[in-house]
Amino acid sequence: MNVAAGKIIAGALAPHPPHLVYAENPPQNEPTAECGWEPIRWAYYEMQKSFKKKDYDVIVVLSPHWQTYIGTHVLAVPEFKSLSVDPVFPNLFRYHYDLKVDVDLAKQICDEGKEAGLEMQLMQNPDFRVDYGTIISCHMANPDWDKPILSISSNRSTHYYSPDYMQGISIPLGEVTRKAIEKSGKRCLLLASNSLSHRHFTKEPPIPEDMSYEHIYNHNQYLWDMRIIDMMRKGQSQEILDIMPDFVEQSVSEADSGAFTWLLSALERPTYPAKIYGYGTVIGTGNVVAEWDCDTKGAEQ
Amino acid sequence: MRPVANHPVEAGFILPGLPHPLLCPEDNPGWQKIRNAFNRVRAKIEEINPDLLLIYSTMWPSVIGHQIQSNPNPEWKHVDELFHNLGTIPYKFRVDADFANEYNKLSQKRGLHTRTVNYHGFPIDTGSVVVQKLVNPENKYKAVILSSNVYADRAETVVFAKAGVDALQEQNKKSVAIVVSSLSNRLHEKFIPANMDKIHSQKDEEWNRKMLELLGEGRLEDVAQLSRQIQREARVRKVTSFKPMWWLVSVMGAHNCYNGEVLEYQPIYGAGAGVIALTRAEHAARNLEFDEEDPEKFAGDRNVLSLSAESLGEMSSQSTVSHNPEDNEEDL
Ligand SMILES: [Fe+2]
Numbered sequence: 001m002n003v004a005a006g007k008i009i010a011g012a013l014a015p016h017p018p019h020l021v022y023a024e025n026p027p028q029n030e031p032t033a034e035c036g037w038e039p040i041r042w043a044y045y046e047m048q049k050s051f052k053k054k055d056y057d058v059i060v061v062l063s064p065h066w067q068t069y070i071g072t073h074v075l076a077v078p079e080f081k082s083l084s085v086d087p088v089f090p091n092l093f094r095y096h097y098d099l100k101v102d103v104d105l106a107k108q109i110c111d112e113g114k115e116a117g118l119e120m121q122l123m124q125n126p127d128f129r130v131d132y133g134t135i136i137s138c139h140m141a142n143p144d145w146d147k148p149i150l151s152i153s154s155n156r157s158t159h160y161y162s163p164d165y166m167q168g169i170s171i172p173l174g175e176v177t178r179k180a181i182e183k184s185g186k187r188c189l190l191l192a193s194n195s196l197s198h199r200h201f202t203k204e205p206p207i208p209e210d211m212s213y214e215h216i217y218n219h220n221q222y223l224w225d226m227r228i229i230d231m232m233r234k235g236q237s238q239e240i241l242d243i244m245p246d247f248v249e250q251s252v253s254e255a256d257s258g259a260f261t262w263l264l265s266a267l268e269r270p271t272y273p274a275k276i277y278g279y280g281t282v283i284g285t286g287n288v289v290a291e292w293d294c295d296t297k298g299a300e301q
Numbered sequence: 302m303r304p305v306a307n308h309p310v311e312a313g314f315i316l317p318g319l320p321h322p323l324l325c326p327e328d329n330p331g332w333q334k335i336r337n338a339f340n341r342v343r344a345k346i347e348e349i350n351p352d353l354l355l356i357y358s359t360m361w362p363s364v365i366g367h368q369i370q371s372n373p374n375p376e377w378k379h380v381d382e383l384f385h386n387l388g389t390i391p392y393k394f395r396v397d398a399d400f401a402n403e404y405n406k407l408s409q410k411r412g413l414h415t416r417t418v419n420y421h422g423f424p425i426d427t428g429s430v431v432v433q434k435l436v437n438p439e440n441k442y443k444a445v446i447l448s449s450n451v452y453a454d455r456a457e458t459v460v461f462a463k464a465g466v467d468a469l470q471e472q473n474k475k476s477v478a479i480v481v482s483s484l485s486n487r488l489h490e491k492f493i494p495a496n497m498d499k500i501h502s503q504k505d506e507e508w509n510r511k512m513l514e515l516l517g518e519g520r521l522e523d524v525a526q527l528s529r530q531i532q533r534e535a536r537v538r539k540v541t542s543f544k545p546m547w548w549l550v551s552v553m554g555a556h557n558c559y560n561g562e563v564l565e566y567q568p569i570y571g572a573g574a575g576v577i578a579l580t581r582a583e584h585a586a587r588n589l590e591f592d593e594e595d596p597e598k599f600a601g602d603r604n605v606l607s608l609s610a611e612s613l614g615e616m617s618s619q620s621t622v623s624h625n626p627e628d629n630e631e632d633l
Contacts, residue, residue, distance in 0.1 A: 068383050069488045069537075070570075083422040088364050090420045119491050127389040128380045129424065153382075159537055160490070202452055203414050204365050 006181045009056050011190040011267045012047060012291045013260065013274075016063070016136035017282035018086045018093035020044070023209055026143060030094040036209030043278025043289035044140045050275070050291060051141060051189060058102045059142060059149045060109075060177065061191040063133035064257030066153040069160070071119030072173055073153040075134075076106040077126050086132045092208060097135050100148040105184050109152070112180040116172050123153075137193035147189075152177070154257035163245035163256060170258035171241070174265025192263035196228055197221035197251035197286040204283070217284035224251035225286035229276060232290055235298070237269040254285070272297035308581070309469035310478045311349050313553050314342055315516070315545070316436070317574035318360045318428020318481040323435055324387040328495035331567030338565035338576035339435040345578060346436055352474035353397045354437060354444040355465055357548045358481040360428030362540060363448035366414030367461055370446040371401035372423060381427045384570075392430050397443035403472055404445065408464040413457065415464075428481035436479070447548075451540045455528070458544045462551030478552045480545040484509040484566075484573035485535040493570070501571035508535035509573035513566055516577050519559035525550040535573075549579075558582050 021029055023036035066073070079100050086093035106122060113120040134151040152173075158166040181188045199217035216222040224247055231240050240247075241264055248256045255261065264270070270292050277289040292298070317335065321328070326336040346354070361368070376393040401417050408415040429446045437444065447465075450457065469476055485505030489498075500506040508531060515524045524531075525546040532543035553559075564576040 066382055070383060070490060070492055073383075073385075085420055085422045085424055087361070087424050090418050090423050094420060094422065121386070121492065123385050125380050125385040125389060127378045128382075128385050131382070156537075156539075159539055160487070200364065202365060 004185065006184045006186045006188065008178060008181055008190055008266060008294055009054055009187050010051070010291055010293050011263045012141065012192070013263070013288055014047075014061070014137040014141050014191040014193055015195045015287040015289070016065070016133040016140075016193045017195065017285065017287060018089045018132060018136055019208065019282050021095065021136050021139055022092040024143075026139065028096045031092055033209045036211060037214070037280060037282055039278050040280040040282065040287055040289060043280070046277045047141065047289055047291055048143070050293070054189070055187060056147065056189045057186040058105055059138055059147055059189045059191060060105070060152065060181070061134050061137050061149060061193050062152040062154065062257070062259040062262050063131050063137065063193045064154045064254050064259055065133035066131040066151060067156050068153040069156050071121050072113065072155045072169070073121045073123050074106040074110050075101050075130065075151040076103050076110070076122040076124050077101060077128065078103050080128070080130050082129055084129060084132050084135050093132060093136070095132070095135055097130060099130065099138070099145060102148040102150050102186070105150050105180065105186060108180040108184050109150070109177055112176040112183075113173065116176045118169065118172060118176065133193045137191045141189070141191055152262075154259065157258070158248060158256040163248040166256065166258050167241065167244060167261050170261035171265040173258070174262040177262065178266045178268070190263055190266055192259035194254040194257055194259040195282070195285045195287045196225045196253055196255070198254040199252050200284040214281055215284070216281045216286060221251050221286055224253070225279065225288070229279065229288055232274040233276060235271040235273045237264045237267070237271065240264060241269065267292050267294065270297070274298065308554060309466060309475050310355070310553050311351060311475055311581070312345065313478045313480070313521070313549050313579040315480045315482060315549070315575060315577040316342065316432050317483050317569060317572070317576070318358065318426070318431050319483070319569045319572060319574065320381050320384050320387055320390065320427055320431050321569050323390065323431045325495070329498055331498060332495075332569060334565050335567050335569065335574050335576060336435070341564050342576060342578065343436045346442070346477055349477055351442060351477045353400055353476050354442050354479055355476045355552065356429055356432065356444055356446045356479045356481060357449065357545060358426050358429045358446060359449045359545050360481055361426040361446065361448040362451045364451050366416060367408065367450045367453070368448040369401045369405050369415060369417045370396055370423070370425065371398045371405070371417035371419040372396055372421070373398040375423065375425055377422060377425070379425065379427065379430050390430055390434065392425075392434060393440070394433055395440045395443045397445050400468060400472055400474065401445050404465055404468040407467040407471065408461060411460050411464050411467070413461055413464065415461075432479060432481050449540060449544055453544060454542055455547050458547040459551040462548045465552050478549055480549045482545040483569070484512050484575050486572050487537050489571040498568045498570060500568045500573055505535050505573060509566065509575065513563050513575055513577070516561045516575075516579070517563045519561040519579065519582055520557040521546065521550045521553065521559050521561070521579055522555055522557045525555070553579065558584065
C-alpha cells in the first residue's frame, strides 16, 4: 500500500451487461458464446491497458444491481467465493467468482458517510451473494482479479422519489467516498457500473450473440447518449449533473442508480475531458466505456 | 352449471414477502402476528391438500418476458440484499418442473414471451423463499414460482394467468394460488428500532385499509380494477404497474364471488403486510360498484361480473357464479 495520502487515480464508466462477459468466454463463466458486442469489449481492452499502467490498491464500484431501499450499503467481508447467476439472463451469466474486499476502506467510507448524515450500513453476512453488476464491471475492468474490490450499493431513491432526490444522496456519497479514500492512504480506481440509455428489448434472439439483431432501442435514446458523451468529452461534468434528472427520466437511464452522479461527485466534477474508449448497444441499451484520468486530466488527448 | 370444485385453483392467498416474520418475529409483536397468520395459511393449505402451490412473486422482476422456475430441486443459502443483517435463509424446495414446462408451453400458445429457468444457483427472490419456508416448511407440496414481468400490463398479466389455468386443466392438477406482495410497499428510509415500526404514511395506511375492506368482502375483481390507482398512490414504482391482483383474479376467476378473510395486517418496516385468504363463495359480495343501469335514475345494482340475467332468470346482486373456468371465459 502506498504510504502517501490516498487518492482517486481514475474514475470510469464501466457498464455491466452480462453479455460482455458471456462473449469473453472466461473460464469462470459457465455458458459460452461464439462472439458478440466486440466494439464494447474492445473498448474495455483499451481501458484495461490504461489501468494496467497505473499503480493502485483497490477498485471501488457502485453497482445498480445491489439495490437497497434503506440507505447505502458497503461490502465488508474480506473474501467472497460463490456462484453468481444473473436473474434476468441466467442463460448468459453463471459466473464462479473468488474475490477479496478491502474491509478497512469499507468501514472508512461507511463512517465518513454516517458523519455526513447519510444512512449507511456495512454488509457483514458471509453468505451474501455479490451482485452481478459489481462482478461484471470488475471483471471487464480487471479480468486478472489481482486487486481487492469494494462494492457500494445503489440506494433506490430515484424510485422512491425522483432523480433529483437521488442526486441529493449520490453527490454527498461521492464526496464522502473521496474523503475516506484520501484518509485511507490508498490509491483507488472508481467504477460507475451503469449503462447510459437503458431501454432494452423484451425479447432475446434465438442466438443471443447474433449481432444482426443488435441496435439502439430508439433514436431518442441514441440522441441522449451522444449528448452525454459529447459533454463528457468537453469536461462538462457540472452540466451533466444539471441535466441528469432529465436524462434519467427521458432515456430510462441506468444512471437512475446514482452510480454516474456518485462518480462525477467523487472526481470533483471534472472539467477535463473523459477518454472515450468506445460505445455500443447491448440488447438495445447504450453503453459507453470511458475514463477520467485524475493524473493526466485528459492531457494526452 | 358445474360444481364449485371444478375450478383447478381452490383458494388464493395474498402474502407478504419481507423476511422479518421468518427471521426475527420475536423482535416485534406485529411481525409475530404475521408469522402466526402464516401458520393459519399453512393449515388452510393442508386442508385443501393441493397438488402444487402456484406462486406469483412481485419480488421477482423479469424483463425478458415472464420467467417460470423449473429447477426441480433448487437449493441455496439465501441472503436478502437489503436485510442481510437478519441472517441467512438456507432453503431446499421441490418444484413441479413438469408443470412449469407445461405452463411455459401453454403461455407461448397464448402469444406470450415466456421461458423456464432451470439453473443451479439461480437467485430465487426473498419473497418466494420466505413464503415457502412459512407455508410449506416440510416441502410437502411442490411449487411453481412465476416472475413479475416488469413491462407487462393488465392484458398480458391476465393472459399469463389464464395460461396457468390451462396448464392445471391439462395436467388435471389442483392448486392454490399465492401472490407474494406487500399492500403498500414503501419501506422506511432509515433503519429503525424494531419496536418503532409503523406504516410509512397515512396515505399508505388508508389505501391498505381500503384494499383490506374490499378483499375482506371477497371483492377481488374490484381490487384488481383499482390496480392502476393503487400503483399511483400506494406503491413505489419499481415496475410499470401493480399486477398481482390482475394475475390472481384471472387465475381464480374474474369476479367478486369469494369469501375473503383478512388473517392479519401489520406494518413490516413501513410496508403494509396483509395476510389474506380468498376461497370460493356461492354468492357474489353485496354492494358492488356496478355500472349503472340508467345514469339518470338508480334502479338497483346490476350484475356485470356474473352470468347474464337471461341465464339466471332474474337480476340479483346475490347471483351465483360458475367457478368452472370454461363457463366464464371469453373467446380469446
Ligand atoms: Fe443493469
